[in-house]
Amino acid sequence: MPCTTILVGKKASYDGSTIISRNDDSPSGSFHVKKMVVVDPAHQPRKYTSKIGHLTIELPDDPLSYTATPNVDPSEGIWAASGINSANVCMSATETITTNGRVLGADPMVEYVPAKGGKKAVPGGIGEEDLVVITLPYIRSAREGVKRLGALLEKYGTYESNGIAFSDKDEIWWLESIGGHHWIARRVADDEVVIMPNQFGLDRFDFEDAFGAQRDNMCSADLKEFIEQNHLDLNVDGQFNPRLAFGSHSDSDHVYNTPRAWYMLSYLNRKLFEEGHYQPEDDDIPWSFKPDRKLTIDDVKYIQSSHYQGTEYDPYGRFNDSAAKGKYRPIGISRTGFCHISQIRGYAPEETAAIEWLLFSSNVFNTPIPVFTRTDVIPDYLSKTKLTPSTDSFYWTNRIIAALSDPHFTTAMIHVERYQDKCMAESYRHINEYDAKVASAAPAERAALVVEANQAITDFVQEQTTDLLSKVLYNASMLMKNGYAKSDN
Numbered sequence: 001m002p003c004t005t006i007l008v009g010k011k012a013s014y015d016g017s018t019i020i021s022r023n024d025d026s027p028s029g030s031f032h033v034k035k036m037v038v039v040d041p042a043h044q045p046r047k048y049t050s051k052i053g054h055l056t057i058e059l060p061d062d063p064l065s066y067t068a069t070p071n072v073d074p075s076e077g078i079w080a081a082s083g084i085n086s087a088n089v090c091m092s093a094t095e096t097i098t099t100n101g102r103v104l105g106a107d108p109m110v111e112y113v114p115a116k117g118g119k120k121a122v123p124g125g126i127g128e129e130d131l132v133v134i135t136l137p138y139i140r141s142a143r144e145g146v147k148r149l150g151a152l153l154e155k156y157g158t159y160e161s162n163g164i165a166f167s168d169k170d171e172i173w174w175l176e177s178i179g180g181h182h183w184i185a186r187r188v189a190d191d192e193v194v195i196m197p198n199q200f201g202l203d204r205f206d207f208e209d210a211f212g213a214q215r216d217n218m219c220s221a222d223l224k225e226f227i228e229q230n231h232l233d234l235n236v237d238g239q240f241n242p243r244l245a246f247g248s249h250s251d252s253d254h255v256y257n258t259p260r261a262w263y264m265l266s267y268l269n270r271k272l273f274e275e276g277h278y279q280p281e282d283d284d285i286p287w288s289f290k291p292d293r294k295l296t297i298d299d300v301k302y303i304q305s306s307h308y309q310g311t312e313y314d315p316y317g318r319f320n321d322s323a324a325k326g327k328y329r330p331i332g333i334s335r336t337g338f339c340h341i342s343q344i345r346g347y348a349p350e351e352t353a354a355i356e357w358l359l360f361s362s363n364v365f366n367t368p369i370p371v372f373t374r375t376d377v378i379p380d381y382l383s384k385t386k387l388t389p390s391t392d393s394f395y396w397t398n399r400i401i402a403a404l405s406d407p408h409f410t411t412a413m414i415h416v417e418r419y420q421d422k423c424m425a426e427s428y429r430h431i432n433e434y435d436a437k438v439a440s441a442a443p444a445e446r447a448a449l450v451v452e453a454n455q456a457i458t459d460f461v462q463e464q465t466t467d468l469l470s471k472v473l474y475n476a477s478m479l480m481k482n483g484y485a486k487s488d489n
Helices: 101-106 131-138 142-156 223-229 242-246 251-256 258-268 270-276 297-304 394-440 443-478
Strands: 003-008 018-025 037-039 047-049 056-058 066-068 082-084 090-096 162-167 172-178 182-187 193-196 217-219 336-344 354-360 369-372
Touching: 003 090, 003 162, 003 172, 003 258, 003 297, 018 090, 018 162, 018 297, 066 131, 082 131, 082 336, 082 354, 090 131, 090 336, 131 142, 142 162, 142 172, 142 182, 142 217, 172 193, 172 242, 182 223, 193 258, 251 258, 258 270, 258 297, 297 336, 297 354, 297 394, 354 394, 369 394, 369 443, 394 443
Parallel strands: none
Antiparallel strands: 003 018, 003 193, 018 336, 037 066, 047 056, 066 082, 082 090, 090 162, 162 172, 172 182, 182 217, 336 354, 354 369
């Protein structure tokens, strides 16, 4: 899946929370319908078989409950995408990343081989379809997530290159797969942010730490030997750069991927951006850095909605006659199925500490709903989505709004922006209210309060979303090309 990831360390965020976010974008020419659910331990499989890899895995008997955002159509697998478990640990899977032929020649992908000519089928490895389901229910920290998934990759292999984020209230970790069986991971510094645009991202690594204390670095057990044996260390300055060793730098990267990192850097640290003289097609844009201010949920939402505002590349630029208009792939693309902004707040009551801000469809035109994830009930507006369009679904209503607003951007956006501002203000007020209610409630009453909270904010956003739909529908109807009035003559 082509996606964009942003990770915000707890000292880089406005309230000391860890924040991880990812757009989940469908491949070109398709739109995957998504929903939000919570998986009860009783419904978690003990034997899991993947659709793509045809691989069967025995799973532990002690899963935690967790939220997930699967495809509504299960024919190609679950694709759970992101979630937060009942231990308030978050996982986002995955950011599809790139690699190179040197890596794949040394450690090929583990692909499914169908039965043929009397030979039995050979299962493939694990992939994006599987990762949340086989990892998130069994971890109680971000660090445990890296270790469990790393062990699974080494044992079963993978048929694709992926980047995966884990977070808890204290740490964020980023893991990237390397070829079929290898992997590498770094802890995000507390005062830094990470930007990931569908390329291999890590640009530094400490092997001494990885094979020692593992404070900030972890990797597959034989990674150092793998690099040496296959001549993958391309550095000339003595410092290992994983991006150079394992990643790609193709012409398509320079149109599809690096411009997104360039725009994110320009928004998050203007001084570093200007001092580095970075350009949209540069291969050395940093993976992580200190932002020039503490970041909010609004900042992350703005970045995930980016269409290169303020640049010559903006496809919506009203007064933009540049030949470069629409040249680069935007972050807030039409094919976004959903986006999550997952926030773990160490200062809040356990029952409301974890919030998954959930968005559906193109982020340019939508708003998030903050869902407290320590619950066993998800509102119908988010969870009962069908494959056919319906205005009683947050996913489909957002899709319709985006399709109506896109061709009439300048006249629709006044309604969209007012809607977004109103919903964000109510979301923050709502969180403050229910933090206080839960903190003062008896333990036995807290679960019901979380259900009440999620339904209340969902009802509010549903009402506002329906109102926005009516406004952009009217706007689009008035601008139809076959419109005519007697006064036009």
